Amino acid sequence: SAVISQKPSRDICQRGTSLTIQCQVDSQVTMMFWYRQQPGQSLTLIATANQGSEATYESGFVIDKFPISRPNLTFSTLTVSNMSPEDSSIYLCSVTKGEGTEAFFGQGTRLTVV
């Protein structure tokens, strides 16, 4: 298994500002992902965080808006830039330890943009 610490757990931010979310894992993991989940909806993958290189973004998500860092095998950050109320959502960090294994999730960050 993997224990994931995700911070902050929630925040209320002014539009136009940026928020950086941190994800720390208690052990080295192969893959790290960032998801967004709107209330009552399923998970939408934002990007795969790649160690030592640029993240791989899904359609509809761009690096300028959601810059991601992954300096090592246990840590990643997601920044939500120039926020608008439409960015209000839950952001989740997820990891896997191998291609055939299950995904583990951080506690999530509940972001409200006012």
Place this chain on the structure above:
Amino acid sequence: GQNIDQPTEMTATEGAIVQINCTYQTSGFNGLFWYQQHAGEAPTFLSYNVLDGLEEKGRFSSFLSRSKGYSYLLLKELQMKDSASYLCAVRDSNYQLIWGAGTKLIIKP
């Protein structure tokens, strides 16, 4: 395109049995997962099927038929704490997880 279908909402009675179905159409298949998500919390892993058949884990069982693109999650002896959303996810040929929209399960006394 890739698609996973599951019912939006189901209601069941405490102590009863409920079956949540999931059908999928994906580019390749490398396993199917079920997750439980309580409101305001992160998803937690329940089960994993990669071969056809039934996997049993206590009160929860999961079934897979790859030829039919079909799975179900069976919950027995329902408890009030089982009220949650249940997410079906399939790992495709690129080992990416494709998520269903989730089934909200409401347990009534």
